[in-house]
Amino acid sequence: MIQQIEFTLRAYPRGIHLVTGEVMRQLPELPEKGLLHLLIKHTSAALAVNENADPDVRHDLNVIFDRLVPENAPFYLHTDEGPDDMPSHAKSILVGPSLSLPVSRHHLNLGTWQGIYLCEFRDYGGPRKIVATIIGE
Numbered sequence: 001m002i003q004q005i006e007f008t009l010r011a012y013p014r015g016i017h018l019v020t021g022e023v024m025r026q027l028p029e030l031p032e033k034g035l036l037h038l039l040i041k042h043t044s045a046a047l048a049v050n051e052n053a054d055p056d057v058r059h060d061l062n063v064i065f066d067r068l069v070p071e072n073a074p075f076y077l078h079t080d081e082g083p084d085d086m087p088s089h090a091k092s093i094l095v096g097p098s099l100s101l102p103v104s105r106h107h108l109n110l111g112t113w114q115g116i117y118l119c120e121f122r123d124y125g126g127p128r129k130i131v132a133t134i135i136g137e
Contacts, residue, residue: 045120
């Protein structure tokens, strides 16, 4: 069985946002076992799996990304869309646009402290489109 759906996550401000529940509400029932693949259809945001309990992790990740890829670096050529644009592209490459997650017994088989993050790297990124492909039996 292969199913594919597209849905839109609401607009989030810049930051790292736990979206596991929002993603799961958009999906049909998951198979007994299989794989869920998620792709974000944008080049200035990303998807990740990480700590889902302590919000300090999200804060610290933002600080790390902003130090790794600062705004207004003098060597950026792509600057027409504002100071957050080129850094958002670089950050999205570092994190990546997709996730492949195991499905077991009709549920995501994540670790106890793992959740799905939307990494929004723009100040005003807007709603984000996601393609979900479910493969299973």
